[in-house]
Amino acid sequence: MGHKLLSWFILASIFIVAYVDAQWSVTGMTGVTSMHAMMVTPTTIIIIDKAENNPAAVLPDGTTTWAAEYNLVTNKFRPLKLSTNTFCSAGAFFGNGTFLSTAGGEPSKVVTASDGYRGIRYFQPCQDGACQIIETPSLLSSARWYNAMVTTPTGDILNLGGSVQSTGANSANKNNPTFEIHSANGNNKASPIQFLVDTLPYNLYPFVHVIPNGLWQGYYFIFANKASVIYDITKNVAVKALPEAPGGIRSYPCTGVATLLPLDYLDNYNPQFLVCGGQSNFNQFTNPAENTCARTNLGSPNPTWEADDFGGIPRVMPDVVHLADGYNVLFLNGASVGQAGYITGGGTLLASKPALTPVLYSMNKPLGKRWTQLTASTIPRMYHSVASLIPDGSVWVSGSNPNENYNTGGPFPTEFRVEIFTPPYLSGNARPQITAFKNQTSLNVSPIQVAYNEAVPVTYTLTGTPGTITATIAQPGFHTHSQAMSMRLVHLQITNIASSGQNTFTANIYMPPNSFILPPGPHYVFILNNGTPCAKAVWVLIG
Ligand SMILES: [Cu+2]
Incomplete structure (x- = not known):
């Protein structure tokens, strides 16, 4: 027993x-x-x-x-x-x-x-x-x-x-x-x-x-x-x-x-x-x-x-x-x-x-x-x-x-x-795929310049029934000795989500309001479906 x-x-x-x-x-x-x-x-x-x-x-x-x-x-x-x-x-x-x-x-x-x-x-x-x-x-x-x-x-x-x-x-x-x-x-x-x-x-x-x-x-x-x-x-x-x-x-x-x-x-x-x-x-x-x-x-x-x-x-x-x-x-x-x-x-x-x-x-x-x-x-x-x-x-x-x-x-x-x-x-949710960002379709070749407070139009594909769609911007940081120098993540407002074809959506993502919230420099923008990130974030330069 x-x-x-x-x-x-x-x-x-x-x-x-x-x-x-x-x-x-x-x-x-x-x-x-x-x-x-x-x-x-x-x-x-x-x-x-x-x-x-x-x-x-x-x-x-x-x-x-x-x-x-x-x-x-x-x-x-x-x-x-x-x-x-x-x-x-x-x-x-x-x-x-x-x-x-x-x-x-x-x-x-x-x-x-x-x-x-x-x-x-x-x-x-x-x-x-x-x-x-x-x-x-x-x-x-x-x-x-x-x-x-x-x-x-x-x-x-x-x-x-x-x-x-x-x-x-x-x-x-x-x-x-x-x-x-x-x-x-x-x-x-x-x-x-x-x-x-x-x-x-x-x-x-x-x-x-x-x-x-x-x-x-x-x-x-x-x-x-x-x-x-x-x-x-x-x-x-x-x-x-x-x-x-x-x-x-x-x-x-x-x-x-x-x-x-x-x-x-x-x-x-x-x-x-x-x-x-x-x-x-x-x-x-x-x-x-x-x-x-x-x-x-x-x-x-x-x-x-x-x-x-x-x-x-x-x-x-x-x-x-x-x-x-x-x-x-x-x-x-x-x-x-x-x-x-x-x-x-x-x-x-x-x-x-x-x-x-x-x-x-x-x-x-x-x-x-x-x-x-x-x-x-x-x-x-x-x-x-x-x-x-x-x-x-x-x-x-x-x-x-x-x-x-x-x-x-x-x-x-x-x-x-x-x-x-x-x-x-x-795992668990379908992953969005960003296909256009600020009207550009060539992504992650060079950082796309964005400004504070800018409303950026995005297009993404997503199969199945979409869940809650959210967006974030991240600087992954310089890592050494348990330090994550400059690592920063900010939630972004995403609005005007609309279907624009089969499994295709458009929306606006708002960049953070100022450089105290996110200092200038290179960052990555994610769109998420019920918390599951997109297949690849978009490389941006803010400031
Ligand atoms: Cu050491």
Whole structure:
């Protein structure tokens, strides 16, 4: 009898845990570790590793490199030349669509790579295999390692914090508590920021977001360690400090993850920030990771914290992805024990127990009902892993190299395999297909220029009986070290839906009202049928 009950319990648990309609598949190889990655066109992702001797990433001159462009159509990578060390650096788009990479680490001992701490690199995305990274002789105002970058409402880039040399936890003598703004004409002047002094020693890769609306519109929300502040970058003053967030340490090496949740016109783009995972104790490599989250409403004059769990799975070094429906946020990758950092020379693992099961966060459900565990992967994604939404609504997952160099052995070898994760929302409903956008039928060849508030005519096909049709615009973000820099998703109003032939519809989609809600730059527009995204989003440039 007891046995029977136990087997029923086990069976029931399996049904609760595994979502059968989420899937994983291995599709390609990256050639370099995906330490940093960002969608740069609808078919290409730039991948930046640190200076490393990657045997398969061979340039035409026979040398190896540590950056590549991954092609989502061919599932092949194209090695990209670099000359400075991009170890633990940052990236963002300018409003005009040019990609900027800054900062890095010391000269390499294994390949010819010079000091990258003050590196500034440009990349003009292409889909013809011709574009290259251009490293400039101009330098950052000061050395930065583990800095954060975000596109500003003016189309410039804010570059924030970091340390002046590589380290475990940060310290006063290595701290770089400054920020600088990059504009298209390259203006670099550092300003001090006290918040990055007050948050020592856990302030590396600070989480930073433009506040879209409400009382604090246009200010920045900055979170590090357990502290956060609403900050006026123009005047360089802290406008409001929030109370300490509940739960453990959220910043490197006790690495948690954070995001500004998707924004909706239905609640007037009310900004809500969520931080999850991490570790309660530094240098306790067998300590379980944080199974906690904290959420705050930045639409409030006095934001406070609501504590939640992390979907039942302790997780350090998680990655976060806004799914295209704008209601569900995916958390994946990382480990359930330990902290971020390389396996030591003596073989001590800083993290173990890969957290293979993704969790889905349904942001509008009541507390206690927001989490769903999805189908697990079989590939550990430890330190230096990433994930990104791609234009077909699925999730591109790659990376993992907790070894100081390229290493095919050990418990967690250097991982080049790419996986595509298919979330449950891709099955169950017919998928719209956008056939015309702003009267153009040639889509995703170059970004279609759109303006704030513009009513854009669209045509799409959809078989069967249409369900509820919605629209969103997404910037998938620059992913590194549990950061999703500039990742942003906004619900779009869709009106005047009309049938214009068999299985063909026309409608108007309204772009977001202003650049605080969605900073300028390249983005992807989705149409969804009952929450199931279209076959391919449309690449636009807003601003
Ligand atoms: Cu790193």
